[in-house]
Structure formats: structure tokens, C-alpha cells
Amino acid sequence: MSERHxxxxxGGQAGGRVxxxxxxxxxxxxxxxxxxxxHPPYERPALSKGLLTGEAEPDxxxxxxxxxxxxxxxxxxxxxxxxxxxxVARRLLLEDGRRLDFDDLVLAxxxxxxxxxPEGAAGPLPVLRRMDEALALRERLxxxxxxxxxxxxxxxxxxxxxxxxxxxxxxLIEAADRLMARQVGPAAxxxxxxxxxxxxxxxxxxxxxxxxxxxxxxxGPGVFVLTLDDGTAIAADAVVAAIGVVPDxxxxxxxxxxxxxxxxxxxxxxxxxxxxxxxxxxxxxxxxWSDRPERQESWRNAEMQARRVAASILGSDPAGDDLVPGxxxxxxxxxxxxxxxxxGTEIVRLSGDGRFAAFHLRDxxxxxxxxxxxxxxxxxxxxxxGRGLEIDPAALADPGGDPLRLLR
Amino acid sequence: MTWTRLCSISDISEDDGLRIxxxxxxxxxxxxxxDAVFVTDDTCTHGQASLTEGGILDGFQIExxxxxxxxxxxxxxxxxxxxxxxxxxxxxxxxADEVFAALNDT
Numbered sequence: 094m095s096e097r098h099x100x101x102x103x104g105g106q107a108g109g110r111v112x113x114x115x116x117x118x119x120x121x122x123x124x125x126x127x128x129x130x131x132h133p134p135y136e137r138p139a140l141s142k143g144l145l146t147g148e149a150e151p152d153x154x155x156x157x158x159x160x161x162x163x164x165x166x167x168x169x170x171x172x173x174x175x176x177x178x179x180x181v182a183r184r185l186l187l188e189d190g191r192r193l194d195f196d197d198l199v200l201a202x203x204x205x206x207x208x209x210x211p212e213g214a215a216g217p218l219p220v221l222r223r224m225d226e227a228l229a230l231r232e233r234l235x236x237x238x239x240x241x242x243x244x245x246x247x248x249x250x251x252x253x254x255x256x257x258x259x260x261x262x263x264x265l266i267e268a269a270d271r272l273m274a275r276q277v278g279p280a281a282x283x284x285x286x287x288x289x290x291x292x293x294x295x296x297x298x299x300x301x302x303x304x305x306x307x308x309x310x311x312x313g314p315g316v317f318v319l320t321l322d323d324g325t326a327i328a329a330d331a332v333v334a335a336i337g338v339v340p341d342x343x344x345x346x347x348x349x350x351x352x353x354x355x356x357x358x359x360x361x362x363x364x365x366x367x368x369x370x371x372x373x374x375x376x377x378x379x380x381x382w383s384d385r386p387e388r389q390e391s392w393r394n395a396e397m398q399a400r401r402v403a404a405s406i407l408g409s410d411p412a413g414d415d416l417v418p419g420x421x422x423x424x425x426x427x428x429x430x431x432x433x434x435x436x437g438t439e440i441v442r443l444s445g446d447g448r449f450a451a452f453h454l455r456d457x458x459x460x461x462x463x464x465x466x467x468x469x470x471x472x473x474x475x476x477x478x479g480r481g482l483e484i485d486p487a488a489l490a491d492p493g494g495d496p497l498r499l500l501r
Numbered sequence: 502m503t504w505t506r507l508c509s510i511s512d513i514s515e516d517d518g519l520r521i522x523x524x525x526x527x528x529x530x531x532x533x534x535x536d537a538v539f540v541t542d543d544t545c546t547h548g549q550a551s552l553t554e555g556g557i558l559d560g561f562q563i564e565x566x567x568x569x570x571x572x573x574x575x576x577x578x579x580x581x582x583x584x585x586x587x588x589x590x591x592x593x594x595x596x597a598d599e600v601f602a603a604l605n606d607t
Contacts, residue, residue: 392568396582468567
């Protein structure tokens with residue numbers, strides 16, 4: 094009998110973690126990881142933060158050094174796209190004509206940035222998702238220049254923060270009337286907005302980019318002139334679109350796997366096809382905190398879902414499993430942490446030292462929490478959310494109370 | 502070995518850690534489990550996160566609040582991914598209620 098062969102498509106957090114977890118759990122069969130990018134599996138969070146400011150370098154973002162992967166017996170195929178999946182014959186075709194026969198297949202293909210092609214542009218605006226895009230942008234962030242960012246979510250705001258740290262003047266355009274509208278509650282949005290305005294970011298909320306033109310002689314400095322829907326003109330030296338992502342599920346869809354805004358999977362990461370699994374940004378999974386399958390675009394989800402898939406492949410229990418959704422974002426020298434979901438009632442609390450926290454309560458239970466520079470509170474909130482802690486909203490909001498004690 | 506006084510045992514809450522900032526080096530963490538004290542680096546070896554500020558000590562295991570990786574404070578060994586590099590630990594000596602650590606030899 095031939096060795097069991099696990100093939101992983103995707104060289105991000107989820108793909109890399111499946112490979113490492115399988116080996117750490119003692120899997121003896123073959124593992125092949127196919128990555129579209131030229132790099133071994135790496136963690137993306139630094140791409141909009143340390144890698145742009147120069148505090149991180151490509152090799153510090155790797156999940157494991159390439160030599161370590163080789164030592165662990167993970168065959169790495171980089172800079173190669175998987176082009177066709179035959180779910181019945183259990184075969185994957187690569188763009189260079191190679192054919193991989195598998196016993197188990199893990200789809201960790203991630204997501205692609207939404208493209209934005211404004212009037213006047215020759216093609217889609219630059220985006221930030223991949224290592225090479227981050228390195229190219231780093232070269233363009235020269236002190237004294239202006240960067241225009243379209244999109245006021247996590248990536249857009251981290252881009253703006255990194256630009257400020259490099260002496261670049263940021264301008265941000267967001268279609269919604271508040272920042273991070275998908276990720277935090279209105280009070281947290283307002284707090285974040287005030288901080289960004291104070292730091293010197295020019296914010297245009299509730300506005301969209303209508304067109305982009307090369308600089309004309311009378312438009313002042315900058316390489317481009319951006320025109321917003323209200324006629325405002327902005328000169329900028331570089332432009333990035335950070336307006337969200339769409340799951341990269343073409344391979345799965347063409348193979349007939351059940352997909353709907355993501356590859357549909359159960360709580361363990363099983364797709365509609367036995368022996369084919371999905372994890373990370375591309376997977377839309379059954380989760381305990383929602384009555385419909387959810388797709389999560391976070392480091393934690395990629396990490397935890399990958400561990401669950403590895404454990405499911407081996408028929409064991411995942412180690413260090415954590416089902417509470419969460420993410421962090423470094424902005425303007427502060428660390429924002431979100432735990433749970435920002436649904437229900439938002440209760441704001443400012444501690445004596447001015448640190449912000451917002452709690453989300455539904456049916457008397459803590460379901461979410463957003464903190465700034467308060468990692469202890471975030472950690473306790475994650476655990477309290479996980480066990481469905483019932484909590485008195487008045488006690489939480491009480492400025493004299495101790496939220497750390499309430500959540501223990 | 503040169504022993505450096507870091508704190509008093511009573512400065513550290515039971516089953517918790519105390520962050521100790523010292524000039525010229527990264528922050529340290531003094532952990533108290535029952536009557537035992539352990540001294541480690543305070544910064545997680547995976548991400549830039551303070552273990553005393555965001556972590557939770559469960560027995561001898563410190564779980565980082567940012568990526569949920571974990572270490573054993575006794576020997577610094579990694580007990581949970583995504584961490585791969587062990588946490589640096591320092592020899593500890595207790596005299597009366599005072600905690601001393603050998604910061605240069607390990």
C-alpha cells in the first residue's frame with residue numbers, strides 16, 4: 094500500500110499550519126504544499142505594519158524556515174498555481190503540467206483583494222495582500238509624499254499608520270460613514286476616528302473615489318489627482334485600494350464542491366466532498382457563535398481552523414483549540430484587540446488612564462469586546478465570551494468598577 | 502554568577518506575573534506559582550506581545566494573549582503553537598522574601 098498523501102493548496106497561515114500540525118501530531122505520510130507565491134508559507138499580519146515601516150523583513154514573517162519545512166518532510170512547490178481539481182479521481186493539476194494524486198486535499202487558497210478600477214485609470218488600483226505587493230509599496234513610501242488609501246477597514250487604517258510612521262502624509266477615503274464598520278461597534282469607530290484625525294490623517298468618510306487622473310500642471314504636488322463623488326480633488330503620489338477581499342474558491346467551484354461566498358465546510362473543515370478540506374479565509378464554516386456558516390478573515394481563524402483540519406485528517410482532537418473569533422490591529426502605536434462579535438448592545442468604558450474598551454452584550458451575556466492597549470482585558474474577555482458569561486451591564490459601565498474582576 | 506535583585510515575592514500576585522523593566526535589556530517577567538518563582542523574558546518569542554500584560558498563567562503554563570501560543574515558565578519550552586522558539590529563562594535564587602536572578606549566565 095502506498096503512503097497516504099496530503100496535498101495542501103495555499104502558502105499562507107492556514108496552509109502552512111496544516112502541514113506543521115500534521116507533522117507535530119506524528120503524521121508519517123507524504124505532505125506536499127503548493128503555493129502560488131514565490132515564498133515559503135508566511136504570516137500576513139506584518140505586511141501592513143512592520144514590513145512597511147521596516148521593523149519586519151520577509152524572513153521574520155515565515156511560519157517556519159524553509160529548511161525546517163524540508164527537515165519535517167514537507168515538499169514545497171512555490172510560484173506555481175493549481176489549475177484544476179478532479180475531486181473524484183483525487184487528482185490536482187498544476188500550471189506547469191505536474192499532476193498530484195492525493196488521498197486528502199486541503200484548500201487554503203485564501204482570498205483576493207477586491208479590484209477597484211476608477212474612471213480614468215488604466216487598470217485596477219494597487220492592492221496589499223501579498224509579500225511582493227508590500228515590498229513594492231514600501232519603496233514608494235518616501236517621507237514628504239502623500240499616500241491615498243481607499244477603504245477604512247483594518248488594512249486601510251494600518252496602511253495609514255505605517256505611512257505616518259514613515260513620514261508620509263495619508264489621505265483615507267471610506268464609503269461608509271464610519272471606520273472599521275464591519276469589525277467594531279459605532280462607539281469604537283468614533284474613538285478610532287478621533288485618534289486618526291488627531292494624528293494627522295485626512296479622512297473622507299461617506300465618500301467614494303470617482304476618478305483618477307495624472308497630475309495636471311495646476312493641480313499642485315503629487316503624481317495623481319483623485320476626484321471624489323462630491324467633487325473634492327486630492328493630489329497623491331501613491332494610491333492603494335483596501336476595500337476588502339473575496340474568497341479564492343475558483344478551484345473548488347469548478348470541481349463541484351459546495352460553495353457560497355466561500356467553500357462551505359463543517360466545524361471540522363470538511364467540504365461537501367469526502368477527503369477534501371478547507372481552512373482559512375476561503376472557508377465558510379459552521380461556528381458555534383452564529384446560526385449560519387461564517388467566513389472569517391483573521392490570523393486566528395486561519396491558525397485555529399488549520400489545526401482543526403489537521404486533527405480531523407488524523408481523526409484526533411485539535412490542540413489548543415479556540416472557537417472565539419478575534420483579531421488585532423496595530424494603529425498609531427496602539428494595539429486594538431477584538432474578541433467575539435460586535436453585535437447586540439455596545440457598552441463603552443473609559444478607564445482612568447483614558448484607555449478605551451467597548452463590550453457587546455446580547456441577552457445578558459458577553460458576546461464581544463474591543464479594547465485598545467489593554468491586552469489583559471482582551472484575554473479575559475475572550476475566555477468570558479467562550480464560556481458565555483452573564484454580566485450586569487451597569488457594573489461593566491461603572492467607571493469605579495474593575496472590569497478585570499468582573500470577567501474572571 | 503552575578504545575582505541581581507528583581508523584586509520581592511510579595512510584589513508578584515499569586516499565580517500571576519510581574520513585568521520588570523530594566524535598563525539596557527528587554528523586559529523580564531517574574532512568575533509566581535504557589536511558593537515558587539520563575540523568571541523569564543516578558544516578550545513572546547513569536548509576536549511582539551508582553552506575556553505579563555496580555556497572558557494568562559495556568560499552572561506553570563503562560564498563554565500569550567495575542568496569538569494564544571504558550572510556554573512552560575519553568576524551562577521556557579514551547580507548549581503550544583504558533584510559538585517555535587523557546588522563551589529564555591533565568592536562574593532564580595530566593596533570599597528571605599527577595600527574588601534574585603542571574604541575568605548574564607544562561
